[in-house]
Amino acid sequence: IERTFSIIKPDAVRRNLIGNILAVFEKNGLRPVALKKIKMTRAQAEGFYAVHKERPFYGELVESMMSGPVVVQVLEGENAILKNREVMGATNPANAAEGTIRKLYAVSVGENSVHGSDAPETAKEEIKFFFTDDEIV
Numbered sequence: 001i002e003r004t005f006s007i008i009k010p011d012a013v014r015r016n017l018i019g020n021i022l023a024v025f026e027k028n029g030l031r032p033v034a035l036k037k038i039k040m041t042r043a044q045a046e047g048f049y050a051v052h053k054e055r056p057f058y059g060e061l062v063e064s065m066m067s068g069p070v071v072v073q074v075l076e077g078e079n080a081i082l083k084n085r086e087v088m089g090a091t092n093p094a095n096a097a098e099g100t101i102r103k104l105y106a107v108s109v110g111e112n113s114v115h116g117s118d119a120p121e122t123a124k125e126e127i128k129f130f131f132t133d134d135e136i137v
């Protein structure tokens with residue numbers, strides 16, 4: 001059993017899609033073991049995406065993550081990291097497979113509705129960025 005970190009991004013929360021997206025996770029064997037709705041500060045958004053600091057879209061990405069509330073969560077399941085990446089679909093919704101969250105709900109590469117950790121080390125770091133151990137049940 002594995003854990004991964006997930007964000008339901010502002011574009012999806014704004015369109016009232018929290019429940020629909022959680023349903024996709026649950027249908028695919030991903031169990032939310034920690035979950036909270038927050039509004040990211042600039043420091044949180046910049047820190048979370050620090051790996052993308054040099055990318056041309058960094059400023060836009062930070063602004064968009066601060067543009068409204070998000071749902072941060074820890075998802076648990078068999079091969080949760082890879083499973084979550086599959087269920088999310090390609091970064092650009094134009095390339096996302098049928099039935100994936102980004103195919104169903106994303107608007108554009110910038111407003112692509114969800115984030116998911118890409119590897120065990122990043123999952124661990126990202127979970128720690130938003131949750132304490134006692135919040136994970």
Ligand code: ATP
Pocket residue numbers: 052057060061090091109110111112114115116117118
């Ligand atoms: P995430 O890390 O959010 O799960 P990802 O791993 O599929 O997504 P990354 O390459 O890590 O994609 O990019 C992080 C985020 O930056 C993307 O989810 C997207 O919202 C945004 N992004 C990526 N490329 C672009 C782009 N060309 N223009 C605008 N935003 C972008």
Ligand code: MG
Pocket residue numbers: 118
């Ligand atoms: Mg990524």
